[in-house]
Amino acid sequence: MLEQLSSHLQWWESSRVLRGRLYPLSSPSVFFSTHRTLHAANDGPKSLSDTPPPRRPFSRVTEEDLTFFRTLLPDRTITDPDLLESSNVDWLKSVKGSSEVLLRPQTTEEVSQILRYCNSHNLAVNPQGGNTGLVGGSVPVYDEIVLSTSLMNNILHFDDVSGILTCQSGCILENLSLYLEERGHIMPLDLGAKGSCQIGGNVATNAGGLRLLRYGSLHGTVLGLEVVLADGRVLDCLSTLRKDNTGYDLKQLFIGSEGTLGVITAVSILCPQKPKSINVVFLGCETFEQLLKTFQLSRRMLGEILSAYEFLDSECLNLLKTHLKLHNPISDCPFYIVIETQGSDPNHDEEKLHNFLEQAMTSSLVVDGTVATEEGKIKALWSMRERITEALRHDGFTYKYDISLPVERIYQLVTDMRQHLGGRAKSVVGYGHVGDGNLHLNITSPAKNPTLLAAIEPFVYEWTAKFQGSISAEHGLGLKKRNYIHYSKSSQAVALMGTIKAMLDPNGILNPYKTLPDNLK
Amino acid sequence: MLEQLSSHLQWWESSRVLRGRLYPLSSPSVFFSTHRTLHAANDGPKSLSDTPPPRRPFSRVTEEDLTFFRTLLPDRTITDPDLLESSNVDWLKSVKGSSEVLLRPQTTEEVSQILRYCNSHNLAVNPQGGNTGLVGGSVPVYDEIVLSTSLMNNILHFDDVSGILTCQSGCILENLSLYLEERGHIMPLDLGAKGSCQIGGNVATNAGGLRLLRYGSLHGTVLGLEVVLADGRVLDCLSTLRKDNTGYDLKQLFIGSEGTLGVITAVSILCPQKPKSINVVFLGCETFEQLLKTFQLSRRMLGEILSAYEFLDSECLNLLKTHLKLHNPISDCPFYIVIETQGSDPNHDEEKLHNFLEQAMTSSLVVDGTVATEEGKIKALWSMRERITEALRHDGFTYKYDISLPVERIYQLVTDMRQHLGGRAKSVVGYGHVGDGNLHLNITSPAKNPTLLAAIEPFVYEWTAKFQGSISAEHGLGLKKRNYIHYSKSSQAVALMGTIKAMLDPNGILNPYKTLPDNLK
Ligand SMILES: Cc1cc2nc3c(=O)[nH]c(=O)nc-3n(C[C@H](O)[C@H](O)[C@H](O)COP(=O)(O)OP(=O)(O)OC[C@H]3O[C@@H](n4cnc5c(N)ncnc54)[C@H](O)[C@@H]3O)c2cc1C
Numbered sequence A, B: 001m002l003e004q005l006s007s008h009l010q011w012w013e014s015s016r017v018l019r020g021r022l023y024p025l026s027s028p029s030v031f032f033s034t035h036r037t038l039h040a041a042n043d044g045p046k047s048l049s050d051t052p053p054p055r056r057p058f059s060r061v062t063e064e065d066l067t068f069f070r071t072l073l074p075d076r077t078i079t080d081p082d083l084l085e086s087s088n089v090d091w092l093k094s095v096k097g098s099s100e101v102l103l104r105p106q107t108t109e110e111v112s113q114i115l116r117y118c119n120s121h122n123l124a125v126n127p128q129g130g131n132t133g134l135v136g137g138s139v140p141v142y143d144e145i146v147l148s149t150s151l152m153n154n155i156l157h158f159d160d161v162s163g164i165l166t167c168q169s170g171c172i173l174e175n176l177s178l179y180l181e182e183r184g185h186i187m188p189l190d191l192g193a194k195g196s197c198q199i200g201g202n203v204a205t206n207a208g209g210l211r212l213l214r215y216g217s218l219h220g221t222v223l224g225l226e227v228v229l230a231d232g233r234v235l236d237c238l239s240t241l242r243k244d245n246t247g248y249d250l251k252q253l254f255i256g257s258e259g260t261l262g263v264i265t266a267v268s269i270l271c272p273q274k275p276k277s278i279n280v281v282f283l284g285c286e287t288f289e290q291l292l293k294t295f296q297l298s299r300r301m302l303g304e305i306l307s308a309y310e311f312l313d314s315e316c317l318n319l320l321k322t323h324l325k326l327h328n329p330i331s332d333c334p335f336y337i338v339i340e341t342q343g344s345d346p347n348h349d350e351e352k353l354h355n356f357l358e359q360a361m362t363s364s365l366v367v368d369g370t371v372a373t374e375e376g377k378i379k380a381l382w383s384m385r386e387r388i389t390e391a392l393r394h395d396g397f398t399y400k401y402d403i404s405l406p407v408e409r410i411y412q413l414v415t416d417m418r419q420h421l422g423g424r425a426k427s428v429v430g431y432g433h434v435g436d437g438n439l440h441l442n443i444t445s446p447a448k449n450p451t452l453l454a455a456i457e458p459f460v461y462e463w464t465a466k467f468q469g470s471i472s473a474e475h476g477l478g479l480k481k482r483n484y485i486h487y488s489k490s491s492q493a494v495a496l497m498g499t500i501k502a503m504l505d506p507n508g509i510l511n512p513y514k515t516l517p518d519n520l521k
């Protein structure tokens, strides 16, 4: 969470510097910071890939349209530019649209009427949840109408026998968590953005987050969706059943579709029991191979209580020491592990941990370690993992990659990148979710460095593609990564996505310029 | 498992009686037993619903076609009627096709060539795995070519760090289980049919089974699929990543699509650790409300080790006593619970169980109970749940319903049905997977009884629909239930399924007459 927060600050700073210069506010609607996850925006042959394509020939909002919206949503049709500002700019302050209308429906019927109207009047629509997305998907590119779900925030039902929650899509994740915790349950997902992001946005981005290792992806935990299609038809797949094999599982199509196939208006989701006990361990390893062997051992010995298995390398730890004055709680090692357990019996969990640690130590898989069982120390240990991005920010300009790989390849990318870059980078560090095969590769430089960037890309994408990795493990493609989809998906698959888009949204009014590559068809 | 086996015997017997009489073997290709899950085949106004629609105008296989297939698959193009027999008849012996060609490809490329050829020659194709499906989906209705995946049985890769298995779709579930168990893992699903069913068939039917409560559905555990589309295009979504948010998750479309959208040729799947300890408890409750409260308690106190929560009512137990001479291991109660735990530490699991039982007893949620920790006694307790269908078979002709409902409604359907039927039925019993909200409602009669059936249906479907239940919790729709889809899915949803079918299989060659209702479009 801290990681994301500091990343936010970094973006914000760089965008503030650049905004006025590159894109005067009166100019056509989109700007980028030159942040590292934007591929060579001004630095190389691929410079156009992130730039949005020209505005498509959608209609522009007329007074007549506004009259319709105001009649439908009195007081909830926003046209005041000041009020619209925060809906036009993304959380990272890296992308800015120029929408002149923000609609705030409260009911599915209202969403349906809005879309039916927009579809028949050729008006483009940008569905928006908490606007915390990291790939420029949540804000308009040009003058798309912003359809916000923020007022659709009712909990519809909770069944504390089955743990199944049904709610409108605009419920904020943290509010759902609090509601459930009072009832002995937790949400199956947890993100740094929980205070702002909405369950609809989580589903639309298929958000991963901190509990995926334990509770799996939303494709498994989401039981039902209600979705309004581009033409206003309401697709009711709001099942609250764990098992239902009557026909195709349509809701799956909308999980991770980033607002391009329909507007999610309600969600039902399976919620696990709240754990009674939480423990965190910080360990050191000599090699990444031992770190992987320790992962296997932890899965075997911690079994059902393992809830997180994260890693960082010694370069990360050096940055934490240098820039944040954090203290290494154990002796210096090439690799560090953060393990979390969540269980229903504190004594059992501690005993399992103890046995696991003894085994890991005696078999020399880990060389040092420390355990935390109370909250303060748990937080301190977690900060060794969570504050890395903050440390990186102090190290210099950072090129960040969120890569998913077969777990045995994770660190090889870091090593290969180091070798490939030679002395050109200041730091090349690796950390991430070993348990999910999700690597955060970060490369710093004293300042923004086009030559360095050209050395990193497309090397990093090609490397990832070679090992069937994903170039976006959890954030989606949105506006920013849409043209890189081919590194992770076959052309047949991309073509089929285009066919599905055309089937569900033939006029292309829903979140245009996002998720699918420009060269489609 | 026993349940399914005895159900099989029952079907087999009834169909043997009826086969010659109703459908001489030389006649057009399809016959039904008058089993209870076939809705009133000859008994009422809905009598045509299960009957297949007329043969669609597909081409008939010619000598030229056979020459093509024999060149492509020498020795693996089967036309001998004796060898074809078992591919034309389903496991329940309730449906029979009259295909004259069985193709047994070994590679994805061969499947691709077959489909490309069939699609361009307007030849219908029936994908077939282990042929254990229970809804008539796995065998041809008329003369569709049977495409069997039985020879596509190679394990392609297993990563014992991440637990991710990749294999061809024809691998038999039990073989995969054995392979994994040697490597400290288990499959995330387990079915009575495991000795015959194939992973491709499991995915195509989105099979539930015994481990769903713990490990979730295949929509969460299947990480990748390779699918050959109707026109022979190979769709490679065979990701082996836990996280990948690059575009729409296309593989989800094929999970549960029953061979109507593509032929699954390879699967990658996330496999859990093998548990070190298993315990089973048999408990008695006074009311169903207490049984549900006990479920909540078990989720709270057994937490992460709970792997099954099944129930049966006293009528079931009476049948077990009367017909199978099974002994009630505890005192007589209105409701019984079977709980299973799986964990990584035998002592911890036993202690958790002990604490849970103490709490359940002292708070009078359960009135009696017994625990088994060694294999023989575990099996004996499980047989109280697993042998119910066998007992039902001895009780008379059985009308069976596999219904999914919000968990708090499960037993109400049984009570309401009892009241509704009054004295017309011999027994009305309920049992099933409380943990999954999956009820097995069974109604017996001394003999087949059209009046009784007319009293049960459509009452049972209407009741289920009223509470947003599913009329097919885990078996799919296939041929037999295709026309009942509207009880569980909105017409918008069904229409969209039709659009998806038309998109992926415009000529409708893949598994025609299955899954989607006849009145579509
Ligand atoms: C500090 C921070 C931490 C984060 N941590 C994680 C993390 O750990 N794991 C992770 O996976 N992601 C993470 N993210 C990114 C993640 O994608 C979002 O936080 C979240 O899932 C988006 O929800 P939202 O409501 O803010 O959606 P928005 O940002 O508003 O929208 C995101 C996308 O979904 C679409 N959308 C939103 N609502 C709907 C709807 N109702 N119907 C249809 N489409 C809709 C939008 O059009 C857009 O394309 C983080 C972001 C931040 C800022």
Ligand SMILES: Cc1cc2nc3c(=O)[nH]c(=O)nc-3n(C[C@H](O)[C@H](O)[C@H](O)COP(=O)(O)OP(=O)(O)OC[C@H]3O[C@@H](n4cnc5c(N)ncnc54)[C@H](O)[C@@H]3O)c2cc1C
Residues within 6 Å of the ligand: B001, B004, B005, B091, B126, B127, B128, B129, B130, B131, B132, B133, B134, B137, B138, B139, B149, B169, B190, B191, B192, B193, B196, B197, B198, B199, B200, B201, B202, B203, B204, B205, B206, B207, B208, B209, B210, B258, B259, B260, B262, B263, B264, B265, B474, B475, B478, B511, B514
């Ligand atoms: C004794 C017994 C116990 C059972 N227990 C359970 C249970 O607990 N839970 C449960 O959910 N089900 C259960 N079933 C039914 C279940 O659907 C099947 O056992 C299994 O999932 C089907 O696998 P199969 O390989 O036999 O597929 P088949 O029966 O051959 O085919 C089933 C359907 O899938 C399609 N299909 C098969 N392979 C492919 C492929 N490679 N590509 C595309 N389509 C394909 C077929 O066309 C057909 O429509 C049981 C069945 C039996 C006989």
